[in-house]
Amino acid sequence: xxxxxxxxxxxxxxxxxxxxxxxxxxxxxxxxxxxxxxxxxxxxxxxxxxxxxxxxxxxxxxxxx
Numbered sequence: 144x145x146x147x148x149x150x151x152x153x154x155x156x157x158x159x160x161x162x163x164x165x166x167x168x169x170x171x172x173x174x175x176x177x178x179x180x181x182x183x184x185x186x187x188x189x190x191x192x193x194x195x196x197x198x199x200x201x202x203x204x205x206x207x208x
Contacts, residue, residue, distance in 0.1 A: 159202060163202055167195065167198060170195070
């Protein structure tokens with residue numbers, strides 16, 4: 144029973160990590176689109192790192208109550 148609970152918790156953690164990765168990617172893609180609209184060019188190699196500094200953060204893990 145304990146092993147099953149650990150696998151479920153690990154699967155939930157993996158899903159959350161993938162979701163957070165997709166959210167970060169979407170944030171960068173939005174900045175890319177904004178850069179093209181405002182500046183007429185995409186982000187430079189250094190700019191995505193600066194964009195991520197403004198990223199509000201990943202979704203926290205859910206806590207059991």
